[in-house]
Amino acid sequence: MKKYILFLLSLFIFANADALDDNIATFMDAKKYESSKNLIRFLFVPRENYYKNSDVDTLSVIKTLNKNGLLSLYSKEPKDVELVFYIDFNPLISLKVIHESLTSMGYSFFLTKKMVKSSNGLEWHIDISTQHVPNPIVLEENLRQRGCFIEDITKNDNRWSYKINTQNTKIDALKLQKNIQHELTKPFSAYWVKLDSVEKVIIRSHIADYWYPKVTFYDEGLNFLNKIEESDKKAVLNVSVPKKAHYIKIEDRYTLDNIKRGIKITLE
Numbered sequence: 001m002k003k004y005i006l007f008l009l010s011l012f013i014f015a016n017a018d019a020l021d022d023n024i025a026t027f028m029d030a031k032k033y034e035s036s037k038n039l040i041r042f043l044f045v046p047r048e049n050y051y052k053n054s055d056v057d058t059l060s061v062i063k064t065l066n067k068n069g070l071l072s073l074y075s076k077e078p079k080d081v082e083l084v085f086y087i088d089f090n091p092l093i094s095l096k097v098i099h100e101s102l103t104s105m106g107y108s109f110f111l112t113k114k115m116v117k118s119s120n121g122l123e124w125h126i127d128i129s130t131q132h133v134p135n136p137i138v139l140e141e142n143l144r145q146r147g148c149f150i151e152d153i154t155k156n157d158n159r160w161s162y163k164i165n166t167q168n169t170k171i172d173a174l175k176l177q178k179n180i181q182h183e184l185t186k187p188f189s190a191y192w193v194k195l196d197s198v199e200k201v202i203i204r205s206h207i208a209d210y211w212y213p214k215v216t217f218y219d220e221g222l223n224f225l226n227k228i229e230e231s232d233k234k235a236v237l238n239v240s241v242p243k244k245a246h247y248i249k250i251e252d253r254y255t256l257d258n259i260k261r262g263i264k265i266t267l268e
Helices: 002-015 017-026 030-035 037-043 058-067 091-104 136-145
Strands: 074-087 111-118 121-132 149-156 159-165 181-184 191-194 200-205 213-218 224-229 236-240 247-252 263-267
Touching (some): 030 037, 058 136, 136 149, 136 159, 200 213, 213 236
Antiparallel strands (some): 111 121, 149 159, 200 236
C-alpha cells in the first residue's frame, strides 16, 4: 500500500513537472533560467514541497528564487510595472493597508489605473515606474504585519497580480490609554488613532507651531463619518466623537510642516 501511494505521488509530480518549471521560469530572466537549469533542479527538491493541493505554491517558489538570487526584479532602465490586487474583504481598510505596505517599501508614488468592485470583492490596478519591481517577499511580510496574507501571485510580462486574503486586516493606528495626555512626535504622515469607547478628543499643538486642524472620523470599515476642518490657526481643538467612530485621522489642512513639533492628545 505504501509503495502504491509513493507511485501515485511520483506520477502526480511527473505529470505536473511542467507546471512547476513554467512557474519558476515566469519569475526569472529567460537567459538566466536557461543557464541555471541544473541549479534549479537542485534547489527545487523535493518537488512536492512546491505544491499546495494540486496547484503550484507560487509564494514558496518565489521565496526559494529570492533566497538564491534568482528572482528577476531589477532592470537597467525604469519601466512601467502594473500591480493588480484582488481583495476579498474590508475593501477600504485593505486599500489603506496595501498603500501603507508599498510606502514602507519606498514606493510612495503610483497611479491608480483601474478599480473594479464586485460581489467577489475589489480589484485594484496601479502603475509604478521603477527599475526595481516591489519584492513580493518583502510585500508579503509587510502585509502580514497588518493582518493580511498573500494567497497567490501570478506574473505576465510586467504585470504582477496578487490575490490577498484581507479578512483579518488591520490598519496601523495608535492605541492610546484614555484620560492621559500623550505626546506624539513629528509626523511623516497623518496621525491615525484608534477610538475605543471614546466620547471626546482634545488635541493641542506645539506653541511654536501654526496648526490649521483637519480631523476626520471613520467607522470600523473605514467608511467616512465626519470631518472637521479649520481655516484659522488653533492651539487647542476639542472635538466630540461621532457614534460608531472607530478611527480618527489628524493632520493639517495645508501641510504637516505646520505640526512638525508634534501634538499632544487626550482621549476621554
